[in-house]
Amino acid sequence: MAESSVVVCKSCKKPYPITAAIFSFGEDKDTKTWDSYWKRVPIYDEILDFLRKMMNLQLKRYLKKYVHPSEKTLEPGGGSAYVSAMLQEEGQEAFALDYAALPLKIARDTLKSKATLVQGDMFNMPFVNNSFDLTFNNSTLEHFSNPGDALKEMVRVTKPGKFVFVGVPFTYGPLAMYKLKKSSFKGAWDGKTYDRTGLKKLFKDAGLEIVGSRTFFFRCFVGVVGKKTEERQE
């Protein structure tokens, strides 16, 4: 692919750049906060990377139950998207979307991710309805004041009969201690957590049928898997 190229929207003809293999649907929104979240702090980030890799390995093993080889996956708000990189290596067609450019560059340059990397807004994704077999993220929805809208957008792009997974910090696990702090180390998380009931309610409100739930990574996170009902078309 060319170093700097464009894709053009078929209906509105608006051009979007592709720079060094990252498709950019960033519009003009300000992503500075999230870019600064991804700026690396020595030692702290090395430790965080190690923990992230361990956690994402666990998550990938769990998610593989819900996706077959060569099926399409999407990780919106995936940051550097470790899970997508692993899924792509293992035969899925993986897409990862994030608002901030920096984590996508980390994915491309440091992780050598072969997933399709897209810069865009997960509340308004540049994908047509019913595109993916598994749409998932972890550690993302707790940052939003309107997580239900993000989840509904995830449902929109998922195929009927296929799966959506969301993981968030667990109320009865170690991350709940963050609530005692005023803001997170990097200032991007106010410590919002979920219990199973709360997360399941979000799924039901988005019209998903619950098919599984679990805590993972030493009970730091709770995740729910939902199925988009067969008859549901957007």
Ligand SMILES: C[S@@+](CC[C@H](N)C(=O)[O-])C[C@H]1O[C@@H](n2cnc3c(N)ncnc32)[C@H](O)[C@@H]1O
């Ligand atoms: C806490 S990070 C989690 C990243 C990844 N899931 C992980 O566990 O490493 C949250 C991510 O959501 C992204 N994000 C925030 N708002 C977004 C939006 N509207 N659209 C897409 N990504 C967004 C941020 O850029 C950030 O990379």
